[in-house]
Amino acid sequence: MKIHYYSGWFDAALPEQFLEALRNDMTDKKSLVLVWGCWSGDELIAFVKDSWLKPGGIVFDEYHLVDNRKTKEEGHRLIRDASALLILGGDDVAQAEFFAEYELAVPIKESKATVTMGFSAGAINMASKCVNAKSLGYKVEKTEIYDGLGLDKFCYVPYFSLDKYELAKNDLLPLSQEIDIYATSPESFIRVENDKVTAFGDVYLISDAEIRKLEDAK
Numbered sequence: 740m741k742i743h744y745y746s747g748w749f750d751a752a753l754p755e756q757f758l759e760a761l762r763n764d765m766t767d768k769k770s771l772v773l774v775w776g777c778w779s780g781d782e783l784i785a786f787v788k789d790s791w792l793k794p795g796g797i798v799f800d801e802y803h804l805v806d807n808r809k810t811k812e813e814g815h816r817l818i819r820d821a822s823a824l825l826i827l828g829g830d831d832v833a834q835a836e837f838f839a840e841y842e843l844a845v846p847i848k849e850s851k852a853t854v855t856m857g858f859s860a861g862a863i864n865m866a867s868k869c870v871n872a873k874s875l876g877y878k879v880e881k882t883e884i885y886d887g888l889g890l891d892k893f894c895y896v897p898y899f900s901l902d903k904y905e906l907a908k909n910d911l912l913p914l915s916q917e918i919d920i921y922a923t924s925p926e927s928f929i930r931v932e933n934d935k936v937t938a939f940g941d942v943y944l945i946s947d948a949e950i951r952k953l954e955d956a957k
Contacts, residue, residue: 742854743890745862745921746928747897748828751790754926756939758795764854765823771799772821774847774861775806775829775837787825799823811841818846828859832871835864835885844888855890859897863887868894868918874907882910891931896922899943904950912948920945930956 742764746757753761771792773783784802792798799822805814818824824847838844847855857865867889872882875896894914899922904911911920921929927940936944938953 743931744856748859767822770801815846824855826857826861831860866895872910893919915945
């Protein structure tokens with residue numbers, strides 16, 4: 740069983756519905772491995788542990804951070820042996836380059852972790868396709884589409900709204916004819932198990948050049 744969570748970033752606590760879902764899914768809490776998100780430092784572990792998980796009663800025996808201070812071999816071992824993975828945010832292109840340099844796609848896919856969580860850039864890079872467009876707030880002149888880790892066969896867009904859709908639809912609609920796009924508003928997220936996508940909050944599916952809001956699981 741593999742369960743994947745996709746969401747934007749939360750500066751403070753995780754939403755209660757997110758914590759409730761994680762409590763139900765995280766049966767093995769031996770080791771949580773955080774994967775680099777363009778920042779380095781053990782303060783990330785403290786933030787995730789004390790601000791996100793511990794308030795919801797989720798406590799692991801061990802916490803590790805895989806970043807560019809780790810050797811490739813040590814990073815692979817930690818990821819493969821993890822009970823759960825958490826892929827952090829930051830610059831999604833820089834993060835994708837780090838994943839490629841450290842050859843992390845296979846270890847992440849083959850990890851023992853039953854739960855993999857992606858936040859912001861981490862969630863974007865978990866999907867099959869990733870899109871960078873000026874209309875989505877990126878500092879690029881030309882829309883760029885690149886391959887992600889491919890944990891699920893769709894594209895993911897966080898921090899979404901219908902107003903943003905009006906600005907970005909010329910970039911998103913052509914891509915939606917090749918692959919489904921799931922887009923979440925702030926405070927919203929999706930849970931994926933066996934290719935089944937469950938929406939929490941305001942979540943939109945853009946597919947075949949059409950957009951529709953998904954039913955909220957709560």
